[in-house]
Amino acid sequence: MATIAASRIKRELKEVKADAELIKDDVSVELMDNSYLALTGEIPGPKDTPYEGGTFHLKIIIPETYPFNPPQVSFTTKIWHPNISSVTGAICLDILKDQWAAAMTLRTVLLSVQALLSLPEPDDPQDAVVAQQYKENQDAYRRTARHWACAYAGAKSSSRELDEKVERITEMGFNESDARDALSSTDWDVGRAVEKLMS
Amino acid sequence: MALTDPTDWPGSMPDLRTIDNLLRCSICFEYLNVAMIIPSCSHNYCSLCIRRYMKYKRQCPSCNIEVSASELCNNRTLDELVKTFVAVRPYILKICKTFDAENQEGCPSSDKDLKTSKQQVKSGKSQVFASKQSPKKSTLAGHFTAVKPSKTAPVSNSEPYQAKTSADDFNVLDDDFVSPKLKSPSRTDRHSSNRLGTRPADDRSLVNQINDDVIDITEDFGTERPTASTSSSPAAGQATPIRRQATPRSNQATPSSNQAMPSCSQTTPSGSQTTPSGSQTTPGGSQTTPGGSRDKAECPVCGVPVPTKYINTHLDACLKRTQQTDTNKRIQKRKRIPAMVWKLVPDKEIKKKMRHYNLSIKGKRHELIKRLDEFILMYNAQCDAANPKSAEEIAKEVEKMEQLKTQPPQLKEAKVFKLKIEKGQTEDQMEKSKQEYLSAHKDQFSQLIAVARARMKGVKNKSSKTEAAGPNQTDASQDSNEAETSTSSEDSTASDRPVGSVTENSAVQELEDVMVLEDEVEKQQEDKRIPRDAAQDTSQEDAESDRTGSLFSEGSGGEEAMGNNGESEEMVMDTSESSLHMKQDDADLMASFSGSDVHGQADCRILVPSSPSVASKDGMEDSQSQNMTRAKNETSSVKSDPAPDSLEPLCIPESPLSVVAETRRRKRKKQDCGSNASDSGSSFGDGDNVLRRSKRERKMVK
Known part of the structure; x- marks a missing residue:
């Protein structure tokens, strides 16, 4: 079975690399080592989403029982999304959990993750803070997600205002990413963010 | 591949990709591989x-x-398809690749071709030919027809293959060709009856063919009939059952064959029936004209109209036949092993099952279950195959x-060097292979020694504490403390010796000895019929000693103290001698193993207050070997309990490490079967237990 996993991953890699749709989308997968049990993925932020222009990196761990069990996929790039933990990068996606089926492949997984970016599911959240923001203040969510995409995923045209707020807090002697986390979870209210950082 | x-x-x-x-x-x-279809959604997967x-x-x-496993159905058409495609694949691939390359290179020229071909069409040449000339067509048919006339390399490559397949096809037909007398009818009938279950797609055409054949046969009946009615000809005998199988199908297909069939099916159900049916055939031939079914009733089994007179005999024969085919089918399909809830199955049952299927019963319960589960899975998957593998193969x-x-994985890749010593070898050869083995595994040995040394230092400090507490121990805490003291004393003995290349060599020598011994024992174990005399003897002794041990168990604390004070030196001598003696006795491996263990533990207790240097001389070899063993198992925790049950054997085969682990494991096994006698015996410091294996020792104690 271990043998099934390795030979399947070999084939799936080929498939992903030959797939015209994925190539067009700049979705790619690479091996982390020669074991075929750990891979890195790369997906671009979908168009017409706050993530557009960013490149998000994924870590894909293939269990030995693959394809009977789903691969463990998580974001290594920090991302602001209701279904992705802003701290660990863990993804809440049904096909990576109980809805996994053996006929699914790396290709379908990557496409599903990409689809998740454009269609968040706030009712089944991984990150409660983000999900709440998404539900209560869509605009704040979009701005935050955009800001995060610019800060971590290399997207361009971030809003000046948010950058300045982060800068103000970092000037107080806080870590930049901590500052960003605090501001994001307080709807960019500097006062509350500082309070949160101090506590 | x-x-x-x-x-x-x-x-x-x-x-083609699709x-x-x-x-x-x-x-x-x-x-x-053995395709199974899920009927509710038509998806196919390998059975396994x-x-x-x-x-x-x-x-x-x-x-x-x-879906449940019982719903899965075979999809043999797909199996055949896969088989054929896999066989054809390399050829098609070759053709496609060369064609693709050609197409890319000669793109402009192909355009020209296209033009010229169009002109040709205009000029009145056959359109089919023109389309053949056009390589632009991207369909599969286009590819092949385009390649053929060009007469390039791929064609010459593909030609032998085509010849082969056609020959193969021919063979298949030839196999089916049973009765030369009946020629084509019998062939097609048999074909259909054999494959019908698996090839639904073929059915319609075959049925049509059958119908044609049936008519042929009835037309030829005038010539065939004499042989059939006498049923002396083997050809007729062969042909008739075949006919019969085809009957119901062709029945449903056309009414004309409907009437044709009874005449044939009635010809030879059995010896007794030949006469009536034979007499019936004559009107049967005439009954090909519709509307002649006046005194006839339809058989409820095969649906054939039969004269009411004979309906009962016909029905009997019919039912008998269907029953037979049913049982045939059942025999053909191998029965699956039912799923089990392992939690409810006792060890004994599992082992019994595994022995039944020739599976090895090594390992712990969960390992056994895993192995058996895997076997059942593969076995059940093979049950679906047309030609299932035997249970032994699986x-x-x-x-x-x-x-x-x-x-x-690392060891799998690395080249493993195994010490080979066989019975017929001369000493020089053995020496040579030993040297090779030593040099090959030098790193591992030195690593083991280093680990052991590191552990020594750590335990030394603790050992002094346990020594102080030793005599006052209660029974309950005894076991664990004992464990510690035993290791510590071993360590101290080892530490007193000069360590270096000499140590290494002696340790290695020791290991090799053990290995050679093990090989011998392995041979014995392989043949379970041969009783292992030595081992059995000792196990009996163990049992005895267990009894004596339990007698002493209550006063063990005091016993220990006494041993410490009075008899220490004498005991050391005894035990060491016993161990040496045991070592000489190569055949009695068990004794040597449990002896070494006993010895080590006895040593520690006795030696605790007295000078460790005495023990270092005597218990040197044993404790060294134990050190090596433990070094493997206790690299992480010095304190871990050396009681055999707690040690997990590490399975790294064919290296010194594995040898050590293996030794340990074997030892444990033996001790288990000896009902832990050596353990309990030695733990009480009872002289009889320690020395029970040698008469000489016994004398000394007395």
Whole structure:
């Protein structure tokens, strides 16, 4: 079975690399080592989403029982999304959990993750803070997600205002990413963010 | 076989990629191996894959529809398709690749071709030919027809293959060709009856053929009949049952054959019936004209109209026949092993089952269950195959796979050097192989020694504490403390010795001895019929000593103290001698093993207050070997309990490490069967137990 996993991953890699749709989308997968049990993925932020222009990196761990069990996929790039933990990068996606089926492949997984970016599911959240923001203040969510995409995923045209707020807090002697986390979870209210950082 | 992939096909031929993909199992991505279809959604998977998947989820892996293992059906058409495609694949691939390359190179020229071909069409040449000339067509048919007339390399390559396949086809037909007398009818009939269950697609055409044949036969009946009615000719005998099988199908197909059939089916049900049916055939021939079914009733089994006079005899024969075919089918299909709830099955039952299937019963319960589960899975999957593998083959496969899995990848890749000493070898040869083994595993030995030394230092400090507490120990805490003291004393003995290349060599020598011994024992164990005299003797002794041990158990604390004070030196001498004695006795491996253990533990207790240097001389070899053993098992925790039950054997085969682990494991096994006698015996410091194996020792104690 271990043998099934390795030979399947070999084939799936080929498939992903030959797939015209994925190539067009700049979705790619690479091996982390020669074991075929750990891979890195790369997906671009979908168009017409706050993530557009960013490149998000994924870590894909293939269990030995693959394809009977789903691969463990998580974001290594920090991302602001209701279904992705802003701290660990863990993804809440049904096909990576109980809805996994053996006929699914790396290709379908990557496409599903990409689809998740454009269609968040706030009712089944991984990150409660983000999900709440998404539900209560869509605009704040979009701005935050955009800001995060610019800060971590290399997207361009971030809003000046948010950058300045982060800068103000970092000037107080806080870590930049901590500052960003605090501001994001307080709807960019500097006062509350500082309070949160101090506590 | 190299890993094949749908992407092997050139991108310009997506259809071929699709075909390739469709013939693969979407679980393992290999070509379907014994395809099973899920009737409710028509998805196909390898039998093994889908059954394995069912252990995780009872759903179709593609569409998540609920399904159970019992619903799966064979899809033999697909099997045949896969088989054929895999055989043809390299040829098609070759053709496609060369064609693709040509197409890319000669793109402009092909355009020209196209033009000229168009002109040709205009000039009145056949259009079919023109389309053949055009390589622009991207369909599969286009490819092949385009390649053929060009007479390039691929064609010459493909020609032998085509010849071969046609020959093969011919063979198939030849096999089916049973009775030369009946010629084509018998052939097609047999063909259909053999394959009908698996080839529904062929049915319609075959039925039509059969109908034609039936008419042929009835027309020829005038010439055939004499042989049939006498039933002396083997050809007729062969032909008739075949006819009969085809009957119901052709019945449904056309009414004309309906009437033709009874005449044939009635010809030879059995010896007794030949006369009536034979007499019936004559009107049967005339009854091909419709409307002649006046005194006839339809048989409820085969649906054939039979004269009412004979309906009962016919019915009997009919029922008998269907029963026979039913049992035949049942025999043909191997029965699956039912699933078990392992939690409810006792060890004994599991082992019994495993022995029944020739599976090895090594390992712990969960390992056994895993192995048996895997076997049942593969066995059940094989039950679906047209020609299932035998249980022995599957058992071998399961064990092979398990070995592959348990082997750590680094060791699998590294070249493993095994010490080979055989019975017929001369001493020089043995010496030579020993030297080779030593040099090959020098690193591992030095590593072991280093680990042991590091451990020594750590334990030394603790040992002094336990020594102080030793005599006052209560029974309950005795075992664990004992463990500690035993290791500590071993360590101290080892630490007193000069360590270096000499140590290493002696340790190695020791290990080798053990290994040679083990080989011998292994041979014995392989043949279970041969009683292991030595081992049995000792185990009996163990049992005895167990009894004596339990007698002493209550006063063990005091016993220990006494041993410490009075008899220490004498005891040391005894035990060491016993161990040496045991070592000389090569055949009695068990004794040497448990002896060494006993010795080590006895040593520690006795030696605790007295000087460790005495022991260092005597118990040197034993404690060294134990050090090595423990070094493997206790690298992480110095304090871990050296009681045999707690030690997990590490399975790293064919290296010194594994030898040590193996030694340990064997020892444990033996001790288990000796009902831990040596343990309990030695733990009480009872002289009889320690020295029970040598008469000389016994004398000394008395």
